[in-house]
Amino acid sequence: MMQNDGNALFGHKLGVVVSGSLTHGIDVKLDGSASVEDMAVGRYVTIKGQKRRFFGMITDVTLGVVDEQINVSPADASDSFLAEVLSGTITFGTLHVLPMLTIGGGVVGVEDAPQPVKTIPSHFSAVEVSSQRDVESVFGKEDDKKFFIGTPLDMEVKICLDLQEFVKRSNGIFGKSGTGKTFLTRMLLIGMLQKSSAVNLVFDMHNEYGWEGRSETGYKVKALKQLFPEKVAVFTLDEESSRRRKVSTDAVVRIGYDEIEPEDIALLRQTLNLTENAVEASYQLARRYGDRKWIQTCLNMENNAETQAILESMNIHEATFRNLRRGLESIKRLAFLTEKNGENAVDRILKYLDSGMNVVLEFGRYTDLTAYILVANLLSRRIYNQYRERTERALGEEAKPPRPLVITIEEAHKFLNPEVANQTIFGTIAREMRKYNVTLLVVDQRPSGIAEEIMSQIGTKITCLLDNEKDIDAVLTGVSGKNELRSVLSRLDAKQQVLIFGHSVPMPVVVRTREYGSAESLKSFSSLGVAEKGKQVEKDIEDLWK
Amino acid sequence: MTEQHKVGEVIEACSTDFTAQCYELYRSPALGSLVKTRFELQGTDVQDAWLYGIVYQAQTASGDPGRRPIARGKEAQDEEEIYRDNPQLMKLLKSDFSVVVVGFKEGERIYQYLPPRPARIHGLVIPCTDEEVKQFSRSFDFINLLLKSRLEIPVEELVGAALRSMAQVYEAEKHAFLVSAGKELAGLLSADYAQLKAILKGLKNDAK
Secondary structure, three states: OOOOHHHHHOOOEEEEEEEEEEEOOOEEEEOOOOOOOOOOOOOOEEEEEEOOOEEEEEEEEEEEEEOOOOHHHHOOOOHHHHHHHHOOOEEEEEEEEEEEEEEEEOOOOOOOOOEEEEOOOOOOEEEEEOOHHHHHHHHOOOOOOOOEEEEEOOOOOOOEEHHHHHOOOEEEEEEOOOHHHHHHHHHHHHHHHHHHOOOEEEEOOOOOOOOOOOOOOOEEEOOOHHHOOEEEEEEEOHHHHHHHOOOOOOOOOOHHHHOHHHHHHOOOOHHHOHHHHHHHHHHHHHHHHHHHHHHHHHOOOOOOOOHHHHHOOOOHHHHHHHHHHHHHHHHHHOOOEEEOOOHHHHHHHHHHHOOOOOOEEOOOOOOHHHHHHHHHHHHHHHHHHHHHHHHHHHHOOOOOOOOEEEEEOOHHHHHOOOOOOOOOOOHHHHHHHHHHEEEEEEOOOOOHOOOHHHHHOOEEEOOOOOOOOHHHHHHOOOOOOOHHHHHHHHHOOOEEEEEEEOOOOOOOOEEEEEEOHHHHHHHHHOOOOHHHHEEEEEEHHHHOOO | OOHHHHEEEEEEOOEEEEEEEOOOOOOOOOOEEEEEEEEEOOOOOOOOOOEEEEEEEEEEEEEEOOOOOOOOOOOOOHHHHHHHHHOOOHHHHEEEEEEEEEEEOOOOEEEEEOOOOOOOOOOOEEOOHHHHHHOOOOOOOOHHHHHOOOOOOOOHHHHHHHHHHHHHHHHHHHHHHHHHHHHHHHHHHHOOOHHHHHHHHHHHHHOO
């Protein structure tokens, strides 16, 4: 009999291929000795074809009977002999397996490199639980480019993400609220810090990535700055909040009215409840008064005949103006906005990024969307422009291309929904991808809200549990074996299980993510030896593990 | 394999079965038991050729078809007394048993399909030893032969009796033997769940 212990399953013959197709997957009849209860969707199997081995994933498990008669008069469950004889013969389990890759049997010389599957194994090919070696040959071993992200279900094999490849495209982390997106993001950021040449700019809405955050069970979890103090700078919009939380910040970001452009207002249309006309008016005002002054001018306008005349000359209705002004007033209430800003936050961030530091921008108390959208869009646009300029100059061979930059945004559907995706800088970044060395790490719980065009450009998708039909559809758009992955995706555990597919993994993979926050995990994450960090940090880490 | 073990002699044979007469009245082998008889493999050098069969029928009747036995025990106290008072009965009555052929052995190899030639008349019929039963029952192909044979006895009964009789020699592994035999049956009878169930029910008690 099979045992539940994962390792005991390695190389265990499960059954034989009985039917199937390349598009719909393969049906495997389970042997009597293999119990359906030991199977799990998302587990890997290796199919030994006559010429090559096939690597696939279980996507469904069904029960079958040879004779319909047994459904009419089922065997007495207490009769163990009868049950034993019938299982695997008259009654049997079927696995639905989606073949993904072939190993071996290909062109001589490259025989061990897994190839995308182009055919299916022949009838009665034996199906086994994949061995550790097979999984390793598919996903590779941990090295200086590959980051160990977790293990497959029921296996102690390391699944690794090629982070060099990963950062070349925009990527997405999706999942319902409370499924571990933040932990996953934090872990990936650490991975990128360690294993890729890219620098990160994180718009940290809930103050979770720079300094310690809290897990749902309440223990504190160390974050980037504490683990890599020499590689991470924490910027804050809300000095007070940071001070209260005892975060050692590197800089306070202030944004001047003169830095806000009509495009930023357009993006805030929904959150500020502005009309189309009001947005249009902001462009007109900016044309008239210049990009730098229009907000200030607009806010200073008094309700008199002069204003009336100006508005009339621009064909702006009074109600429209009132609507716009009300919107601007609510922006004005954000304390990090100043009338005139002496120093340019963008330049400062860029300076850090250029020197290879990763920047986490904390929002402090400003957790409402208005602030987040405004700041993220505004800063990203500037930074992106700078990057574009520099890349273009680099193409003219005048300078070195800038370091690859990964911008992490949360609540991504607010930036990338079909209505605004064309207007925001994030839409542009996602579409133009790596041309200018800037990519996105999109973190979102409502992938269906993201424009289809953007979704299709996302390189690697890492999704935690999703159960909304629309969200699942959105995430799986354009993936082969969509229907099969669907059942896998909606059956992930709510914690620590993710489905990864796309550019940086050779095939879709369900992963139990590695521990984050436990004693061993932090040792393996931290780039410096504990000794080098000094006693205080050592103690901090000790405290964290408790 | 000595003559001491012999229980009867073939008196009628065809490719699929043969009938043997017991040397002693009522001493026919049990229903479902495995027996063997030597047969000739023409055109080969193999001397040690045996034909295997399973007893499917046993009958006792008058040796002369024209003379029916008559009731004799009116004055007798019990059955034994009748035989004591009429010693000729032991000679006049004959016990026969019929055997369905399920395979043969050529040298050391056992084949579970019909032999090229039937048994010979006057061939000695010998019950198989435990070791031989074990050897023969390593494969279950014979079950199909049983299921497909056209006999006067219901095949469910015969298959059940044969498997029960073979299971006896397995002792501790009896359960495992019956389960794997059951699985073979399930494969063969996948289209007839009712028949399968009937046979399995007959094996259930032995499988404990």
